[in-house]
Amino acid sequence: MKVIKYIAEVEQLNLPSTVKKQLMTHILEPWSGDVHQAQEFWEEVSTRLILIEQSDTDHDLAEIDEELDILLCYAIANPEFVLLLNDESCPHLLALSVHTDEGSGCYVLGPMSSDTHPIRVLKEQAE
Structure with a gap:
């Protein structure tokens, strides 16, 4: 699992190029594609992207720190949307959960083939 705090880090992720492109489109949509504005917002309100990798297991996810666990649990229980990339x-799932009035949120991304609890739950909600 990886936690991404800076949008520029998305380019370094080991993802299929089509998934990466779709991900960036969704992340930047509220700012009409402006990476700088989006990054300023992410930093201001502490937005994160949690990438669940193919090799991750539920046991691995049980080992994360409490703060991240709370964020992930809230994200899978309260997504604004769940999309198929x-x-x-x-193919991957992308979910967004907004958890503050200021717009702070958490994206959760993971391969459809993952057998982790978060992906199994989000699959049921995919649009």
């Missing part, structure tokens, strides 16, 4: 080799 299509890719022929490895």
